[in-house]
Amino acid sequence: MKIKLQILLILAIIQGSLMGAQIKYIKIDNIEVPVIFEEQKSLPILNLQMVFQNSGYIQDGKKSGLANISSKVLNEGTKELGSVKFAQKLEENAISLSASNGFETFVIELSNLKDVSNKAIKLLNDLLKSPNYSKDTLEKIKTIQTGALKRKENDYDYVSKNLLKSMLFKDTPLENSSSGTIESISKIKIDDVKKFLDKTLVLNNLILVAGGDYTFEEFEELVTPILKTLKTGEKAKLKLIDINSKKEEKTLIKDTQQAYIYFGSSFNVDPKDENNYKAKVASFILGGSGFGSRLMEEIRVKRGLAYSAYGYITINKSHSYFNGYLQTKNENAQEAQKIVNDLVNDFVENGVTQEELIAAKNFLSGSEPLRNETLSQRLHRAYMLYYKGLGLDYSAKELEKIQNLSLEDLNSYIKSHNEIKNLTFAIVRK
Numbered sequence: 001m002k003i004k005l006q007i008l009l010i011l012a013i014i015q016g017s018l019m020g021a022q023i024k025y026i027k028i029d030n031i032e033v034p035v036i037f038e039e040q041k042s043l044p045i046l047n048l049q050m051v052f053q054n055s056g057y058i059q060d061g062k063k064s065g066l067a068n069i070s071s072k073v074l075n076e077g078t079k080e081l082g083s084v085k086f087a088q089k090l091e092e093n094a095i096s097l098s099a100s101n102g103f104e105t106f107v108i109e110l111s112n113l114k115d116v117s118n119k120a121i122k123l124l125n126d127l128l129k130s131p132n133y134s135k136d137t138l139e140k141i142k143t144i145q146t147g148a149l150k151r152k153e154n155d156y157d158y159v160s161k162n163l164l165k166s167m168l169f170k171d172t173p174l175e176n177s178s179s180g181t182i183e184s185i186s187k188i189k190i191d192d193v194k195k196f197l198d199k200t201l202v203l204n205n206l207i208l209v210a211g212g213d214y215t216f217e218e219f220e221e222l223v224t225p226i227l228k229t230l231k232t233g234e235k236a237k238l239k240l241i242d243i244n245s246k247k248e249e250k251t252l253i254k255d256t257q258q259a260y261i262y263f264g265s266s267f268n269v270d271p272k273d274e275n276n277y278k279a280k281v282a283s284f285i286l287g288g289s290g291f292g293s294r295l296m297e298e299i300r301v302k303r304g305l306a307y308s309a310y311g312y313i314t315i316n317k318s319h320s321y322f323n324g325y326l327q328t329k330n331e332n333a334q335e336a337q338k339i340v341n342d343l344v345n346d347f348v349e350n351g352v353t354q355e356e357l358i359a360a361k362n363f364l365s366g367s368e369p370l371r372n373e374t375l376s377q378r379l380h381r382a383y384m385l386y387y388k389g390l391g392l393d394y395s396a397k398e399l400e401k402i403q404n405l406s407l408e409d410l411n412s413y414i415k416s417h418n419e420i421k422n423l424t425f426a427i428v429r430k
Contacts, residue, residue: 021211021382021392026220028227031203036383037219038211040375044114047375048223049209053387054236055106055200057178058318065145065180067101069188070196072141074099074108076132083132086123095120097127101178104238104318106200114213121222128201128229138190149182156428160260161325163250164426168264168321172241202233209383211375241319249337249425259333259429263311263340264323266419271317271388277398278413279313281405284360285352286344287311287324292359294343299326305336311344317388322420330430337425345421351411364402368395 020039025032057067075098077086090097095112097120112120152158162177169175176184206227210219245265269276287295287310299309311324328336372378385394 021378022216023382023386023392024216026208026224026227028203028224028230029232031232033203033206033208033227034386035208035210035216035219036379036386037208037216038375038379038382039213039215040211041213043375044213046110046112046114046117046120046212046214046222047210047379048110049379049383050108050110050226051207051209051383051387052106052200052202052205052236053207054104054238055205056102056104058103058173058239059196059200059236060173060176060180062184063180063188063192064176064184065178066188066192066196067106067200068178068180069138069141069145069185070193070200071099071101071106072145073133073137073193074127074131074197076137076141078126079130079132079134080126083137086127086132089119089123093119095123097124103174103178104316117222121226125226125229128226131197133190133194135190138188138193142185142188145179145185146182149179149185156254156256156260157325157327159252159254160262160426160428163252163428164262164264164323164424167248167250167424167426168243168245168323169241169319173239174241174319198231199233200236201230203227203230204233204235206230207383207387209379211379238318243319243321245321245419245422245424247422247424249427251427251429254428254430256330256428256430258327259330259336259427260325260327261333261336261340262323262325262426263337263423264321265344265421265423267313267315267320267322267417268419269315269320271315271320272390275413276315277401278405278410279315280398281357281360281364281402281410282352282414283311283313283322284364285356286313286347288313289360289363294347295324295326295340298343299328299336299339303335303339305329305332305339309340311340333427333429337427341423344423348414348418348421351414352407354407357405357407357410361403361405365399368399 022037024035024037026035060066076083093116095116097110099108101107110120110124166175243266269279285293287293290296295309295311299305300307306326306328309326311322313322314320326336381395382392385392
């Protein structure tokens with residue numbers, strides 16, 4: 001009875017916190033721009049994210065690193081002020097303004113105190129109207145990026161991770177890292193950046209994620225000038241990426257003190273599948289929970305082969321897969337690799353125990369309120385639910401499903417995903 005009451009309390013907290021985040025719309029040029037919005041009166045702030053969907057480095061094409069370079073150009077201020085004077089204006093008013101990119105999204109983020117919001121919005125609007133497009137700016141960014149990539153040639157964690165991506169996602173936009181390669185960056189021109197940003201920063205791609213000491217009506221009035229600056233544009237199409245992993249291994253021999261082992265495989269699901277909560281539980285037990293997970297217990301606790309070992313099931317709109325990593329002594333690399341293979345095979349064939357399931361339920365339910373403590377956490381969760389086409393009450397429903405999940409149903413689900421046994425390994429060792 002006590003556990004049931006705790007679960008009901010947690011569900012109430014989740015539902016209460018997500019009631020604050022709402023989906024609204026602002027109509028501009030006959031386009032309804034979705035807004036994930038939460039009013040919070042406790043602090044006089046504005047947090048705003050302009051998320052351009054389907055517009056991250058998935059759109060790089062043959063110019064690997066283009067989205068990343070383009071975001072860095074936006075961080076160089078306006079053409080009129082240049083990077084230094086623009087940065088000074090931000091600093092003088094304690095305004096944070098930056099651009100970044102993920103795989104599926106391109107994001108411009110603004111945060112400031114309420115009393116300088118008009119200045120902040122004007123600076124953002126100026127940036128959107130007139131980015132610092134100049135050859136000198138681009139060459140500076142390319143030089144810095146090239147230097148960073150050269151330094152990473154000796155970062156064997158980075159090298160092994162990218163080696164795995166090149167194998168798992170061969171001939172797809174995920175084959176390369178978001179930073180691109182030294183060769184691909186050298187070929188990027190200022191016109192490439194202009195075309196990318198002109199295509200990306202449009203109303204048809206935009207989702208606003210915002211919160212702070214504003215009513216929605218006040219917020220709408222504040223941001224309308226920005227929205228009027230943006231062109232209508234064409235909605236970018238999301239490219240679905242199929243991963244058909246196979247049992248494969250590549251090893252790079254480097255002068256390193258330990259072996260870096262990355263591994264991954266297909267995990268075939270739809271992001272809207274109502275059974276994805278089972279993947280969350282399975283991922284937690286197999287390798288996502290740290291101490292207590294199968295990978296950590298077998299590789300570190302029982303055998304002392306590595307300081308840490310993790311494995312996760314990742315479900316995105318464009319692709320889903322299982323991947324993990326560990327580091328161990330060079331002489332232990334083959335043993336550790338065999339253990340990973342054996343663990344994943346056993347996990348699929350024999351499933352989990354009742355004790356593991358109970359522990360997973362307790363942790364996932366007990367830690368849930370901690371994921372809704374801050375405004376940014378709540379906005380991010382609401383955005384992700386909206387982006388994936390799920391209702392804002394999905395988290396509460398998911399937690400309830402997890403609590404009602406039986407051992408038989410979970411193990412049947414795990415057994416149905418036989419594809420994760422086809423592990424691809426990328427290893428860097430001496």
